[in-house]
Amino acid sequence: MLLKITFTQQRRVRLAQGLWLMSWLAVMSGAFIFCLGVYLKTELLRRAEVMDNTEIHMVPNILMMVGLVSIGTNWVATRVCQDSLDASRFPRWKLLLMAWFAVAMLLCCLLLAVVVLSYALQGRLEESLKVGLRNGIRFYKDTDVPGRCFQKETIDRLQMEFRCCGNNNFKDWFEVQWVSNRYLDFTSKDVKDRIRSNVDGRYLLDGVPFSCCNPASPRPCLQYHLTDNSAHYSYDYQAEELNLYSRGCRQALTDYYMEMMNSTGPGVLSVILIQMSVLVSLRYLQTAVEGATALEDPEGESVGYLLEKGVKETFEDVKANVLDILKFAQVDPSAAEGSPGAEDAEKPADNTTEKAASPTPSPAS
Amino acid sequence: MPFMPVKFNLQKRVKLAQGLWMLYWFSVIAGILIFSLGIFFKIELRKRSEMMDNNESHLVPNLLILVGLLACGLNAFGGKVCHDSLDPIKFSKWKPMLKTYLLLCCGFNVLLVLVSLLCFLMQFSVYLTLAEGLSYAIRFYKDTDTPGRCFMKRTLDMTQIEFHCCGNNNFRDWFEVQWISNRYLDMSNDVVKDRVLSNVEGKYLMDSVPFSCCNPGSPRPCIQHHLTNNSAHYDYDHRTEELNIWTRGCLEALFSYYSSLMSSIGVFVLFAIILESVDMAGLKYLSTALETMAEPENPECESEGWLLEKGVKETFSDLLTKLKTFGRTNQVEGGDAPEANT
Numbered sequence: 001m002l003l004k005i006t007f008t009q010q011r012r013v014r015l016a017q018g019l020w021l022m023s024w025l026a027v028m029s030g031a032f033i034f035c036l037g038v039y040l041k042t043e044l045l046r047r048a049e050v051m052d053n054t055e056i057h058m059v060p061n062i063l064m065m066v067g068l069v070s071i072g073t074n075w076v077a078t079r080v081c082q083d084s085l086d087a088s089r090f091p092r093w094k095l096l097l098m099a100w101f102a103v104a105m106l107l108c109c110l111l112l113a114v115v116v117l118s119y120a121l122q123g124r125l126e127e128s129l130k131v132g133l134r135n136g137i138r139f140y141k142d143t144d145v146p147g148r149c150f151q152k153e154t155i156d157r158l159q160m161e162f163r164c165c166g167n168n169n170f171k172d173w174f175e176v177q178w179v180s181n182r183y184l185d186f187t188s189k190d191v192k193d194r195i196r197s198n199v200d201g202r203y204l205l206d207g208v209p210f211s212c213c214n215p216a217s218p219r220p221c222l223q224y225h226l227t228d229n230s231a232h233y234s235y236d237y238q239a240e241e242l243n244l245y246s247r248g249c250r251q252a253l254t255d256y257y258m259e260m261m262n263s264t265g266p267g268v269l270s271v272i273l274i275q276m277s278v279l280v281s282l283r284y285l286q287t288a289v290e291g292a293t294a295l296e297d298p299e300g301e302s303v304g305y306l307l308e309k310g311v312k313e314t315f316e317d318v319k320a321n322v323l324d325i326l327k328f329a330q331v332d333p334s335a336a337e338g339s340p341g342a343e344d345a346e347k348p349a350d351n352t353t354e355k356a357a358s359p360t361p362s363p364a365s
Numbered sequence: 366m367p368f369m370p371v372k373f374n375l376q377k378r379v380k381l382a383q384g385l386w387m388l389y390w391f392s393v394i395a396g397i398l399i400f401s402l403g404i405f406f407k408i409e410l411r412k413r414s415e416m417m418d419n420n421e422s423h424l425v426p427n428l429l430i431l432v433g434l435l436a437c438g439l440n441a442f443g444g445k446v447c448h449d450s451l452d453p454i455k456f457s458k459w460k461p462m463l464k465t466y467l468l469l470c471c472g473f474n475v476l477l478v479l480v481s482l483l484c485f486l487m488q489f490s491v492y493l494t495l496a497e498g499l500s501y502a503i504r505f506y507k508d509t510d511t512p513g514r515c516f517m518k519r520t521l522d523m524t525q526i527e528f529h530c531c532g533n534n535n536f537r538d539w540f541e542v543q544w545i546s547n548r549y550l551d552m553s554n555d556v557v558k559d560r561v562l563s564n565v566e567g568k569y570l571m572d573s574v575p576f577s578c579c580n581p582g583s584p585r586p587c588i589q590h591h592l593t594n595n596s597a598h599y600d601y602d603h604r605t606e607e608l609n610i611w612t613r614g615c616l617e618a619l620f621s622y623y624s625s626l627m628s629s630i631g632v633f634v635l636f637a638i639i640l641e642s643v644d645m646a647g648l649k650y651l652s653t654a655l656e657t658m659a660e661p662e663n664p665e666c667e668s669e670g671w672l673l674e675k676g677v678k679e680t681f682s683d684l685l686t687k688l689k690t691f692g693r694t695n696q697v698e699g700g701d702a703p704e705a706n707t
């Protein structure tokens with residue numbers, strides 16, 4: 001017996017009551033996990049336009065599913081606790097409890113997987129943001145193309161809210177044409193020069209949109225002719241720090257989401273702890289109550305344990321059971337075909353066993 | 366003849382006590398809510414006190430905080446009294462205090478009415494403070510090197526971005542002030558010299574607005590400078606252009622935010638007044654029902670509860686005569702003293 005504890009009637013009652021409370025606590029924590037998943041999912045969906053793929057959505061999806069299943073599972077545990085001290089009502093839960101333990105273990109494993117995933121998927125999130133932001137910056141000017149007409153507003157609001165500019169930094173804006181051709185005067189010399197200055201015929205300028213402007217700058221925002229020191233009074237491009245946001249939006253968004261997921265880490269770990277303790281206590285309660293019902297005096301002492309035999313033996317038993325089920329499944333189709341052959345094979349086997357059995361009694365007698 | 370009498374048997378009394386206990390705890394929660402609303406309102410006023418020239422009146426949030434705390438205390442006491450009401454020994458402890466307690470509750474209700482009125486009336490004061498504060502804010506936008514005003518630029522920019530507004534009444538307010546500091550103006554430049562000489566006070570005025578007035582929803586990259594000059598930009602007409610910059614003034618935007626906040630707090634306080642009145646009525650019924658038990662030893666006996674011992678008119682006239690006799694006793698004493706002297 002693994003980790004056995006003796007339980008008096010009073011202790012069993014206390015255990016049932018305590019477990020009932022803890023199961024309701026576990027129901028609350030399941031609801032908390034579900035709400036956490038919903039919150040993460042909404043935050044990810046809000047910025048879905050600057051993300052290229054939805055791999056990161058695995059984390060909130062698993063959280064939501066685990067939350068819902070956990071609510072149901074722990075509610076079942078509360079019902080079991082309520083029936084546990086009534087000898088007539090408890091036996092009907094017997095079969096369900098095996099399945100319950102399996103489901104509870106699975107939930108704990110899934111929650112652990114979520115914690116691991118939230119760290120492991122950081123690289124994928126960055127990649128997704130890189131591609132999404134690059135597209136957003138490229139399509140910034142396409143406010144007349146259906147399907148892309150809100151890219152400008154999205155990127156502007158993003159840069160203002162997260163205090164960032166461009167993908168890696170503000171120079172990303174120098175490499176794309178972010179002013180639509182509709183607003184360019186093609187008869188102007190300046191415009192014609194700029195368009196001819198590069199192979200693709202794009203209107204590139206050393207300027208950024210207004211959403212890159214930093215309100216904390218002591219000087220009114222300088223957006224255009226950023227690399228030209230003589231275009232502005234008392235301006236040095238290399239030394240100017242506060243004029244625009246210096247952080248790139250990819251870094252800003254990755255930091256934001258990583259911080260969100262890291263802050264949920266302790267919460268998820270404590271929920272795992274609660275679920276494990278409910279599991280262990282329910283196992284003790286089950287074995288103690290079953291032991292008590294088997295006694296002559298149901299109010300007497302009984303022994304509660306985690307596993308009936310040691311870890312290795314239980315493992316061997318489970319393996320044997322699983323193999324039996326598999327063999328049972330295998331034997332059935334072959335038995336249907338070769339049943340006469342099997343019977344013939346069995347008969348000489350029986351004879352040999354009988355022959356082997358018969359000599360043994362004579363030396364004994 | 367008592368006012369609004371109701372017959373009570375044991376079961377009804379027990380139900381009344383239990384229901385009233387729950388209602389008192391709801392009122393405690395309402396008191397906590399009023400307290401937190403007061404704190405929230407105070408924080409919101411402090412956040413934007415620069416926009417109001419640090420002149421804003423904190424009367425309403427302070428009152429709300431006080432009223433919230435008082436409500437919690439009074440209602441918790443009421444809940445305790447209800448809890449003990451069905452046990453005659455415990456209830457006899459509270460009996461003498463009940464009259465004072467009900468009078469206190471009356472006074473508290475009057476205070477709540479006053480707070481609710483203030484929530485609606487103080488909105489005018491907020492409007493005036495905002496108007497004055499914003500005009501100062503726009504004037505001091507450029508003074509990022511003056512101690513005490515160096516964060517005005519950032520605050521005003523963040524406000525315009527957050528509330529989707531530009532200027533005090535509209536964006537033209539920016540045309541009337543110099544919002545670029547002299548530190549960033551090249552005084553040897555002809556254009557700058559022309560602009561500075563063009564007005565009496567020597568201010569560098571231009572038809573431009575800061576970047577925080579820009580509307581991200583515009584299909585076109587933001588046009589901030591030379592707003593009234595159609596030829597300065599390709600395909601631009603300043604009279605028909607709508608989405609380029611925010612058209613709403615910050616006075617209107619901020620005032621609508623604060624007025625909706627204050628109105629909803631006022632409505633909630635009205636709801637709290639109704640809740641308190643119901644509590645008071647219930648407690649009066651419960652206390653009179655327990656007092657008028659024909660056989661105090663037998664808990665199962667019937668009793669009668671009422672709101673006022675006599676009718677409304679008679680109670681009112683009683684109150685008046687009491688006040689008059691109170692005044693007259695003072696006078697009589699004054700009359701006796703000179704007689705005693707002579």
